[in-house]
Amino acid sequence: MGHVQRRLASTTAKLASSLSVAHLQKFPPKELLSVKGQEIPKSTINPEAWASLQPPPSTALSAFAHRIGLASVLTSTEITQQVCTHPSFVQLVQQHKPHDPAPVTNGQLAAIGNSLMGLFATEYVRATYPYLPTRVMKAAVTAHVGPLPCANVAQEMGATPLLRWHRSRGTLLKSGVLHSDALASIPRALTALVYNQRSLPSARKFVHSYFLSREVDLRGMIKFLDPKKALLEMVKKFVFNSSSRLLKETGRYSNTPVFVVGIFSGEDQLGEGFGSSLKMAEFRAAEDALLRVYLTRTPPHLVQFPSETFPVGLGDVFTKAPEGEYKAPQLVESEIMYASSGNSFTRSA
Amino acid sequence: MLGRQLPSFTRFLARTYAPKWPRPKPGTAERPPYRAPDPLINNPSATVTNLPDEELTFIHRPPPTAPSPISYTTNPVSPLLKDPTPSTSSALPPLTRPSTESSYPRLTTEQIAEIRRLRSVNPVKWTRGVLAKKFNCSQQFVALVAATKKSTRRQLIRNRDVEHEKNREQWSEKRRLVVAISQKRRQYW
Numbered sequence: 399m400g401h402v403q404r405r406l407a408s409t410t411a412k413l414a415s416s417l418s419v420a421h422l423q424k425f426p427p428k429e430l431l432s433v434k435g436q437e438i439p440k441s442t443i444n445p446e447a448w449a450s451l452q453p454p455p456s457t458a459l460s461a462f463a464h465r466i467g468l469a470s471v472l473t474s475t476e477i478t479q480q481v482c483t484h485p486s487f488v489q490l491v492q493q494h495k496p497h498d499p500a501p502v503t504n505g506q507l508a509a510i511g512n513s514l515m516g517l518f519a520t521e522y523v524r525a526t527y528p529y530l531p532t533r534v535m536k537a538a539v540t541a542h543v544g545p546l547p548c549a550n551v552a553q554e555m556g557a558t559p560l561l562r563w564h565r566s567r568g569t570l571l572k573s574g575v576l577h578s579d580a581l582a583s584i585p586r587a588l589t590a591l592v593y594n595q596r597s598l599p600s601a602r603k604f605v606h607s608y609f610l611s612r613e614v615d616l617r618g619m620i621k622f623l624d625p626k627k628a629l630l631e632m633v634k635k636f637v638f639n640s641s642s643r644l645l646k647e648t649g650r651y652s653n654t655p656v657f658v659v660g661i662f663s664g665e666d667q668l669g670e671g672f673g674s675s676l677k678m679a680e681f682r683a684a685e686d687a688l689l690r691v692y693l694t695r696t697p698p699h700l701v702q703f704p705s706e707t708f709p710v711g712l713g714d715v716f717t718k719a720p721e722g723e724y725k726a727p728q729l730v731e732s733e734i735m736y737a738s739s740g741n742s743f744t745r746s747a
Numbered sequence: 748m749l750g751r752q753l754p755s756f757t758r759f760l761a762r763t764y765a766p767k768w769p770r771p772k773p774g775t776a777e778r779p780p781y782r783a784p785d786p787l788i789n790n791p792s793a794t795v796t797n798l799p800d801e802e803l804t805f806i807h808r809p810p811p812t813a814p815s816p817i818s819y820t821t822n823p824v825s826p827l828l829k830d831p832t833p834s835t836s837s838a839l840p841p842l843t844r845p846s847t848e849s850s851y852p853r854l855t856t857e858q859i860a861e862i863r864r865l866r867s868v869n870p871v872k873w874t875r876g877v878l879a880k881k882f883n884c885s886q887q888f889v890a891l892v893a894a895t896k897k898s899t900r901r902q903l904i905r906n907r908d909v910e911h912e913k914n915r916e917q918w919s920e921k922r923r924l925v926v927a928i929s930q931k932r933r934q935y936w
Contacts, residue, residue, distance in 0.1 A: 528820065638827060642842070643842055644840055663827075664831060665832050666826030666832055667826070673936070676843055690823075690824050690825035691825045691828065695817075695818070695820065696819070700821070
């Protein structure tokens with residue numbers, strides 16, 4: 399979805415969501431009216447801005463807390479309100495209501511939650527797919543807990559009418575705030591809240607149930623520049639040979655030939671691919687051979703995470719309770735250096 | 748071929764699709780139309796499961812070249828993650844490129860020194876291909892043994908690209924189109 403479509407969707411969502419005035423004693427409030435007898439009204443306020451400043455009803459906040467199953471953590475509506483308030487909202491309040499106290503925002507919580515989610519997603523992807531190349535692992539982590547999935551999960555939870563934020567354009571010093579950025583802060587803040595009020599294993603359980611149970615297609619994320627070269631390197635690592643053999647063919651001199659080529663190491667078939675030319679079939683066979691290794695996953699009952707050593711319960715993690723059981727898996731062969739962007743993200747000493 | 752009109756009373760008896768007559772001429776390359784075997788009937792790799800409770804028969808016919816099945820670390824699909832099977836004398840499918848299996852004789856140190864000398868003296872005249880032919884080794888071996896300096900290599904590649912660009916400008920529109928199509932197809936590999 400492009401920027402324009404997203405903006406249209408957020409504007410319509412804003413207009414469509416009904417504004418509750420149950421928290422007001424009198425409607426319409428004085429600030430919207432012009433005082434009788436005075437030619438110039440007391441304070442001019444844009445109706446849309448006024449609407450965006452109004453808090454969501456406490457019933458909606460309480461319903462949200464129960465809907466996502468965190469009623470015991472989000473004990474009061476103030477905490478839920480804090481979770482649903484993006485830091486960009488402060489500017490809006492100070493602009494229109496400078497005498498009101500600044501609202502409590504989810505900025506800090508979102509930062510902690512983001513780090514925690516990254517931790518859980520990384521250990522999950524690494525434990526599940528031990529042979530995955532680093533760049534694909536990073537893409538998988540983004541697909542699980544990146545800004546877009548966070549915003550989607552927030553929408554699925556039903557946090558859109560509860561979100562309080564303010565759109566801003568990007569400047570040289572500060573980046574802009576879009577609707578999806580503001581929405582993404584809500585699940586992150588929830589993760590941090592669960593971590594603060596309960597424990598790390600509970601926060602991990604929350605992230606697993608909402609984010610790491612989502613289906614992510616890894617096959618589409620793995621693209622090859624030269625799969626034959628990459629396969630040669632991998633095969634050398636495992637001390638194997640590689641030779642391509644023609645398994646089946648049809649229509650060689652016709653308009654539509656089909657070749658099925660297999661890449662063999664001695665008698666073992668490493669990969670198979672088809673194509674309309676021998677080169678294409680070999681290319682696909684090399685891709686298949688690499689994908690068979692990369693997409694090898696640990697069976698779900700054998701997956702273990704390093705963060706399982708953290709004990710359940712509040713308090714000092716080192717002294718409160720004995721650490722959980724964790725048996726480190728055997729290290730597998732490291733990834734090949736070809737097309738891996740090498741040391742580009744590390745600082746040289 | 749279908750110019751003749753059948754009388755109305757025989758039209759529902761005769762078939763006009765894939766006609767059996769006229770027969771292919773003997774002694775020519777004409778062949779009767781190819782009738783592919785129906786993959787639904789007599790498929791050797793089909794697994795048939797009877798479900799008597801629902802009075803159904805479940806038939807699974809895997810595609811001819813199935814994509815890689817799910818691979819687990821406890822039972823990996825790739826032979827790279829398992830021990831290599833000991834070689835038996837069973838016949839393997841033919842190699843796609845049989846010529847690459849040729850083994851070259853080992854070169855002496857004098858020959859290697861001569862390769863290096865010629866390549867450094869005039870890399871444009873003594874190219875990898877020419878040297879490989881002269882000394883009966885592979886081009887990759889020449890590149891390994893007598894690699895040119897990176898600056899020289901870059902200059903040679905630049906010269907080659909300029910020459911290729913000049914040639915490409917002389918192409919006809921049709922050739923340009925054909926090449927563009929094949930490049931686009933390459934993207935979909």
